[in-house]
Amino acid sequence: MKKQSDITSFIFVLPAVLMFAIFTIYPFIKTFQLSAYEWDGISPVMKFIGFKNYLNVIYDSLFWRSMLNAGFITLLALTFQNLLALILAIIIDRGIKFEKFFRTVYFIPPILSGVVVGLVWKWIYDGNYGILNTILRFIGLEKYATSWLSNPKTALLSVAIVHMWKGFGWGFVILLAGLQTIPRELYEAASIDGADTFKQFWYVTVPLMIPIFFVVSILTILGTMQIFDLIYSMTRGGPAGFTEVPISYIYRYMANNELGYATAMAVVFGLVLFSLSIIQIFVSRKLKKV
């Protein structure tokens, strides 16, 4: 009877397992295999070159520069984006008028298409037609009007701002959910013991929210480091590579039929993200103990 039940269960999950194996496991293994070859994606013959692609990746300064660019956006997202999300979550958690309206509005940017957001913001930043420059001229700050996405000093920051605008809603939702799991009695008890708002936040909210902070941080790092849609729609990695990120760099190699090298970069990139996640989990566990 149990055996029959097991077989029936297995049959029901089989399609999902097959889909997972075909569309996730197989490509995962194939990526590692391709990274050891030189192949243009068309020739029937693939040339085995071992770890040569990986050696080239290590010495590829443009690849590491793209990692730094993504790292810069990630740092801003980890700090400003998540801080904004936390502040808004706290305000909503405390209960304000039109709470439901704000909850909905804050979650609109994350659900918009990245490419559409990129194109709209490209217009806003445009040096010829952009509304940002129009506003700056209107309020007498004409000297700050520039081609935001073509100026190497402002291009990356401009893209980062759009990414943070689009992304803070995710953090907001998760942080709000976390805040709402904290029992109110703890705040009441703290208040009775004489703790002011800041001390309640520091000694009650923060310790209980540490696991949530780390989930949000990991998701922010993983999501931001893999940024592509905004880069592609706004700058294509320009001007002159100043906004190139790992995925757009890998895409460039794929588009030029260098599949072996592109997959090697993808593997290295994946390992970097994996290492960052492990470090975060380790630090999170340490902090929990403290």
Next chain:
Amino acid sequence: MRKILPVLSVLLCSFLFFLFSCSPKKTKEQIVIWHWMTDREDVFNELAKKYGELTGVNVKFETYAPSDVYREKVRAAAQAGLLPDIYSPLGAQRELASFIKAGYVEDLTPYMEEGWKNIFFENVLKQNSYSEDNEWEVKPGIYGVPIDVVSIQIFYNKSLFEKAGLDPHKTPQTFDGFINVCRKLREKGIQPFVSGFGEEWLVDVFSRSFEYQILGEEGIIKTIKGEIKYTDPRWIKIFELFEKMRDEKIFAEGIVTMINKDAERVFATEKAAMALNGSWGINVYSGMNPRLNYNVFLPPKLVDAKYPVKIWVSSSFLNVNPKSKFKKEAIDFLKWLTNDEQQVLLAKQTHNIPSNKNVSNVIESEVLKNFAINIDKAFPTLPVQEHWKVVGVKCKGIQSIIIGEKTAKQLAQELQQEKEKILSEK
């Protein structure tokens, strides 16, 4: 067992359903053509219907756009053995060579030698042909059929020229004349020049119009082979031209991150007086601003240049799948598509230059005629091609010069370093 049987039956039915619904359906003698040309979709369907009525052979055009999506689809189909009867790899000579060597492209030389090739512009047909000494070791021959021709020159707005006190019938013939025109436009607060320099290939096109003037075909080939270095004074001179143009403030705001569509909009809305763009721009501008008053001129000539001005000329090529069951029918269709009658229809409806030189006189647009009469100035098709990484460094480097991040000499050194790396890997 009784409980499992219905579940197994459902799974088996689902599997069979997906298996048969994914199978390609083909009726008798149906030619399938994959293309990316959204602006030609209607006329293609019209021609397909006409051919079907004439010969009884069904032709089906399938559009996949934009072009980078189309390219990826073709590559995936090639790996899966699912290429249609007619398609295009849509890549440079190096990529087409990969397709040919993998057996995905039919050698059309025997058919072309029957007289078919004589209807085409010679330098256009060469772009899908390989000579004896080609670096990819592809069997020499003709592998593609051009169905129309496009070319790039400099569009200029006659009204803005007049506004700046310039004669709209007198276009700059030299580089110094071009700079003077730009100065006068700037003085009147008009942005002189725009192009989609966020797309590297357009930077390359503009740069090559000077490269061929200074180095000539032989010099370019020698550079690609590594016999002339990128630190050669001639190359530095080419890059210094961009420094000069930058210093004279000829470039429109944001040019280095503009895609061509953005640049077309800037020119069409008269925010810039000149635009480096292709002949397809005629259709685009008529859609964006029908009252735009413009014409075209060739890239400016350098006074001390040894060689004549050359321009980018290309064609929409279609290639035949050698494994097609209807190969003969596919080739017959392409012969029909490129005959006089069909080329006239295509030219009139799409406003592109016909690939059939016998009917180039049907062009009505004065601007398009100016494109057509200069097809003989096309960049020559070389037996070698510069590595895409070197071209990438060059184009990014020129973008860097335009935004003031690099000098010509710095770019030359970086380019030479990249070139040496590529040569050492060979």
